[in-house]
Amino acid sequence: MKDLKNQIDAVNSIDPDDYTATINGLSIDLQGFEGSALVFSVGTVTDGIHTPKVEESDDNSNWNDVALVDQEGALSDLASATNQRVGYKGAKRYLRAVLTVSGATIGAQVAGIVLRGMPHREPVN
Numbered sequence: 001m002k003d004l005k006n007q008i009d010a011v012n013s014i015d016p017d018d019y020t021a022t023i024n025g026l027s028i029d030l031q032g033f034e035g036s037a038l039v040f041s042v043g044t045v046t047d048g049i050h051t052p053k054v055e056e057s058d059d060n061s062n063w064n065d066v067a068l069v070d071q072e073g074a075l076s077d078l079a080s081a082t083n084q085r086v087g088y089k090g091a092k093r094y095l096r097a098v099l100t101v102s103g104a105t106i107g108a109q110v111a112g113i114v115l116r117g118m119p120h121r122e123p124v125n
Contacts, residue, residue, distance in 0.1 A: 006123030009033070013097040014112030016041070020048065020104040025097035025112045027060050034118035038097055039085040041111040042078045048104025050078040052112070056092035066090055078108055 013025030030036055040052045052075045055063040072087030088095060097112025116124075 007117060007119065009116040009119070009124045011114050011116065012111060013038070013095070013114050014099060014110060016043075016109065016111035018107045019050070019099055019101055019110055020107035022100045023098070024055075024063075025099075027057070027094045027096050028114040028116070029060075030093055030095055030116060032120045033116040034120070036088045036095060036117065037072075037085055037115045038088065038095065039083060039113045039115060040075070040078060040097065040099075041083050041113060042081060043109030045078055045080045045108040046104075046106040048107060049102050050104070050108045050110065051075075051100045052078060052084065052110075053098045053100070054086060054088065055096050055098050056088075056090055057094040057096075058092050060094045063096070066095075078110065080108075 011028050038054050054066045056066050057063045070090030
């Protein structure tokens, strides 16, 4: 069995919590890594529509949706206990998770986690 722990890093872009409003996750710097993916970890969706997406930036200031050609897989509205993941194969330095929420009063339990892999240096701390 090959070691994976020392070759990946998991960073919260959206901290796990109950969300009733739209949130732009924290910016994650991909410098020093050759690959990344984003996971939306979902607990209970009580009400509302919760739509995940991934945004990218060159300068950590101006953000754009990741083009479909730079995203491996697709995201859809979140459902209870159903995690979703997509790979990122674009060339921008920064990545963040975005959760657009409408019609929620109690909301959904969600986290947006960026996985960084194929580091220039191992082990990843």
